[in-house]
Amino acid sequence: MNVIEWLLQGDPVTTYLTEKYLLDHHETSHHDQGYIKRYLELFDPDTNRWGHGVYGPKWISTHYTIAELKYMEISYDHPYYQKGLMTLLQYEWVNKGMYNKTRHQDMCIVGMLVNFLSYGRVKDEKMNEMIDYIIAHQFSDGGWNCAWDSGKKPKISSIHTTLSVLEGLSEYEKNGYTYRIDEVKTAIPKGIEVLLSRDLYKQKQDGLPIHESIISIHYPPRWKYDILRALEYLSDIKYPYDERMGDAIDIVVGKMKAGFMPKGDRISGLIHFKLEDERYSRFNTFRALKILNFYKHTLYHKYAISN
Numbered sequence: 662m663n664v665i666e667w668l669l670q671g672d673p674v675t676t677y678l679t680e681k682y683l684l685d686h687h688e689t690s691h692h693d694q695g696y697i698k699r700y701l702e703l704f705d706p707d708t709n710r711w712g713h714g715v716y717g718p719k720w721i722s723t724h725y726t727i728a729e730l731k732y733m734e735i736s737y738d739h740p741y742y743q744k745g746l747m748t749l750l751q752y753e754w755v756n757k758g759m760y761n762k763t764r765h766q767d768m769c770i771v772g773m774l775v776n777f778l779s780y781g782r783v784k785d786e787k788m789n790e791m792i793d794y795i796i797a798h799q800f801s802d803g804g805w806n807c808a809w810d811s812g813k814k815p816k817i818s819s820i821h822t823t824l825s826v827l828e829g830l831s832e833y834e835k836n837g838y839t840y841r842i843d844e845v846k847t848a849i850p851k852g853i854e855v856l857l858s859r860d861l862y863k864q865k866q867d868g869l870p871i872h873e874s875i876i877s878i879h880y881p882p883r884w885k886y887d888i889l890r891a892l893e894y895l896s897d898i899k900y901p902y903d904e905r906m907g908d909a910i911d912i913v914v915g916k917m918k919a920g921f922m923p924k925g926d927r928i929s930g931l932i933h934f935k936l937e938d939e940r941y942s943r944f945n946t947f948r949a950l951k952i953l954n955f956y957k958h959t960l961y962h963k964y965a966i967s968n
Contacts (some may be wrong), residue, residue: 664920664950665965668943672696674733681804682951683965689849696734696936703933709744712931715752716770719930720883723748726933727777729881735782746781749774750887754787758794768807769822769884771795779836784901789840792833795826796844803851818855820871821886824894827852831898853900861891861909876912878925880936880944885928888912893948896955910958913949920964922946 663869668679674694680686693701703711712721719725726903735742753766760766775791798809804818805826830845830852834927859865862875870876880890888909895906916922922945924937937943953961 663965664946667921668947668950671943673895675947678734678947681956683947691734693736693739694854697730697733699934700730701739701741704741704745706744708739708789709748709966711745712933720881720928721931723799724753724773725883728773728883731780732775732881743781743783743886746778746783749777750783750785750787750916754791755791764796768795768798768802768805768809770807772805772822772826772829773884774823776832779829779832779838782836788838792841792845795830796841796848799848802855805852805854813829818852820856820859820875820891821884823852823855824886824891825884827856828894831894836967853895856891857903857905860905862912863908873925876909877930878913878916878922878945880925880942880948883928885931889945889948889952892952898956902956906956910952910956913952914958914960917946917949917964920946920950920960922949 665679665683668683669676669678673691674697677689677691680689691697700711702849705713710723711726713724714720714722714723716724723745727742727749730745753770758765758771771791771794775788775795778785780787795805799805800809800816800818802818804820804823806815806817807822808815808819808821827849828918830849834842834845834849857872860868862870864871874885875887877887879887881883882890892906892909892913918941921941922938924942925945950961950965952958953964
């Protein structure tokens with residue numbers, strides 16, 4: 662059995678993603694079955710929440726369940742997804758971003774919120790406010806940092822924050838939003854350059870990994886940055902190959918076993934249910950192959966179609 666055949670034997674979600682992105686069958690649909698259906702069954706229509714919370718408890722709250730459903734490509738207009746978005750909009754963006762008397766909303770959360778809302782095609786004045794906030798607080802190096810208004814007053818951006826914001830802005834552009842769109846289009850390549858200037862994972866001073874977790878892999882990644890998530894973002898927006906991606910791609914390939922990817926490190930916290938029980942991860946395998954396919958890596962066809 663080759664890797665593609667193995668992926669197609671999985672949950673309807675991973676089967677759908679494989680057919681759409683690796684086999685180019687864009688007419689396929691999972692009709693919100695499999696893992697998506699299980700998440701939808703946990704929605705509380707009385708509170709319009711998952712996990713009895715908005716941002717917490719991690720990782721069963723509305724925010725992080727929405728994140729998983731968005732990645733799995735739930736129908737954007739599903740009523741539970743839309744109701745969950747309205748819960749996030751009500752509680753995660755208040756007073757034009759002033760979360761309390763002294764602090765603004767965390768920039769990572771704002772980036773993710775723009776991502777989820779844009780996928781849901783939401784039209785709301787609050788989205789304009791979030792775009793204003795993001796554009797106003799882009800660092801001089803091109804990225805963003807969730808600690809920009811803390812007592813630490815950082816001088817450089819954070820790769821965690823920058824990737825979350827980039828994902829949000831790219832989804833915003835993709836879905837045809839027009840408010841300040843020219844500035845959004847200008848901001849995105851500057852943010853990408855922040856990541857590429859570090860080869861997606863390196864400290865500038867010595868070339869060593871910024872943190873060991875960054876060269877690990879995770880699914881779901883939650884809010885955290887790692888090289889698989891960064892490479893998947895770049896392939897999703899069809900960003901041309903840059904030689905500064907090479908070392909990160911080599912690390913991903915080095916983690917593969919005949920094309921199969923391990924589950925990786927689990928980020929501790931509550932979960933609704935266990936996604937994968939096998940030795941290898943269909944989600945991570947799909948993600949890695951999608952990256953290798955887009956960047957025409959020589960090993961893609963060997964892994965994807967060989968027995």
